[in-house]
Structures are given as structure tokens and as C-alpha cells.
């Protein structure tokens with residue numbers, strides 16, 4: 001039957017083809033803003049709200065496993081959600097991702 005608790009359930013959020021290479025797709029999953037990001041062949045899901053001011057990270061540039069906030073330039077590590085440079089000092093939430101064929105599945109059960 002089903003595995004795990006409801007909170008840990010993975011659900012399909014988009015097609016893999018919808019996530020640009022070295023780019024991001026901003027989505028809402030159960031009213032939670034999520035950025036699905038592809039960098040260097042890996043797919044990540046992070047909060048789509050910068051921890052510095054509330055703007056969408058999915059509109060920033062993606063490079064080398066990081067995403068750069070378009071407003072003040074903090075870069076966040078996509079795997080850990082940690083900021084690499086100021087002005088942001090707090091990490092953003094990261095979420096578990098699974099790829100199933102051409103589907104991207106995300107769990108809202110935060111990694112961090």
C-alpha cells in the first residue's frame with residue numbers, strides 16, 4: 001500500500017522537461033512556493049522565497065549548483081539551501097526530490 005506518512009508523501013509537481021537546464025521553475029505545492037531547479041544534471045527543490053526579503057528565487061540565475069537571488073545577489077547552495085554570500089544569512093528550506101521517468105516528484109517534508 002502507501003509508504004510512510006502523509007507528510008512525507010512525494011507528489012508529482014511538473015514534468016522534467018518543464019525545468020530548464022541551468023534554470024528554475026517556480027511552482028506552488030499546497031500553497032507552498034517551491035523552486036524546482038536543474039543544475040549540472042541534478043534536480044533540486046528549494047523554497048521559492050529568498051530568506052533575505054520575500055522575493056522569488058526561481059527568477060534568479062542558476063550556475064554550478066547554486067541559485068542567485070536577483071534582488072541583492074545572495075547565492076544559495078541548492079543541495080543545502082545555505083547562503084554562500086551576503087546579504088542573506090539564513091538558509092532556505094530544501095525538499096526531497098525524486099525523478100520518475102519524465103516526472104519530478106517532491107515531498108514537502110523538508111530536508112532542512
Ligand code: FES
Nearest residue numbers: 050052053069072
Ligand atoms: S532579497 Fe534575496 S538577497 Fe535580498
